[in-house]
Amino acid sequence: MFVVDSQIHLWKEETPDRPWVPGARERIRLNGHREEAFLAEEAVSLMDEAGVNRALILPPSWEGNRIDYSLEAAERYDGRFGIMARVPQDDPEEGERLLHEFKDNPYIKGTRLTFHRPQDRNWMIDGTNDWYWPIAEKLGIPTMVHAPIWKAELGQIAEKHPNLKIIIDHMGIMARCVDDAIGYWVQETADLHVHPNIYVKVSAIPGYSTQEFPNKNIEKYVRQMVDAMGPERCFWGTDITRLMGHGLTWTDTIEQFTKYYDFSADELDWIMGRGICEALDWPMEG
Numbered sequence: 001m002f003v004v005d006s007q008i009h010l011w012k013e014e015t016p017d018r019p020w021v022p023g024a025r026e027r028i029r030l031n032g033h034r035e036e037a038f039l040a041e042e043a044v045s046l047m048d049e050a051g052v053n054r055a056l057i058l059p060p061s062w063e064g065n066r067i068d069y070s071l072e073a074a075e076r077y078d079g080r081f082g083i084m085a086r087v088p089q090d091d092p093e094e095g096e097r098l099l100h101e102f103k104d105n106p107y108i109k110g111t112r113l114t115f116h117r118p119q120d121r122n123w124m125i126d127g128t129n130d131w132y133w134p135i136a137e138k139l140g141i142p143t144m145v146h147a148p149i150w151k152a153e154l155g156q157i158a159e160k161h162p163n164l165k166i167i168i169d170h171m172g173i174m175a176r177c178v179d180d181a182i183g184y185w186v187q188e189t190a191d192l193h194v195h196p197n198i199y200v201k202v203s204a205i206p207g208y209s210t211q212e213f214p215n216k217n218i219e220k221y222v223r224q225m226v227d228a229m230g231p232e233r234c235f236w237g238t239d240i241t242r243l244m245g246h247g248l249t250w251t252d253t254i255e256q257f258t259k260y261y262d263f264s265a266d267e268l269d270w271i272m273g274r275g276i277c278e279a280l281d282w283p284m285e286g
Contacts, residue, residue: 124153172189235279
């Protein structure tokens with residue numbers, strides 16, 4: 001089985017010439033990420049140990065919009081990483097310039113937009129991000145989106161831009177919701193299955209349960225998403241630096257789907273790697 005993690009963060013230590021955005025450490029602790037750097041060599045070693053063929057790097061928000069270390073990692077470990085790059089969502093001129101630049105970079109597979117922090121929460125509805133969607137559609141740039149509270153709006157965007165691939169983070173669950181409280185958010189996301197250009201990451205799953213691993217109490221919600229979207233549009237992922245705080249490894253998170261949850265071999269083929277590769281036009285043999 002070809003295994004691709006649809007979400008990890010890599011970052012270097014904060015230094016005076018590499019400052020983090022204000023309030024970053026508080027947000028890291030709040031979201032359960034480890035604070036020490038997570039470098040490419042550690043990630044590749046752990047991936048090799050678990051049998052993860054590839055991972056998509058989402059440059060972390062605490063470093064702002066910079067993607068230099070992600071590019072460094074992808075170039076150093078050619079074929080192991082792809083990048084969902086950040087763009088300055090509130091700067092249309094610079095954002096458009098970067099999208100054209102990203103289009104020609106073989107390591108960049110798409111972008112990731114965020115609408116969950118105080119500073120960017122309303123950018124989907126106040127016009128700030130309106131410039132992005134038509135350009136990304138024209139250039140064919142797949143877009144991951146973290147916007148738990150804007151599901152109806154995402155549906156409208158998907159309908160207006162049918163050739164734009166939109167990939168929703170973490171089943172669309174609001175941060176720090178756990179157990180049956182995730183049901184509302186999962187249903188909202190599953191209802192978007194009517195838009196064929198919307199995809200979903202079934203990612204960071206252990207973080208949404210207070211029960212012991214393998215978190216069987218929320219299997220029904222993962223199943224609900226896969227049944228609604230189809231396994232071809234559901235992508236496994238870890239957000240591994242969040243799960244390390246739970247004492248979990250990459251192998252654990254793979255086995256959650258392959259050993260403990262009830263998926264067929266064909267479903268797993270799509271969920272664990274084939275689906276994301278096809279969505280991003282990233283050939284598995286490459």
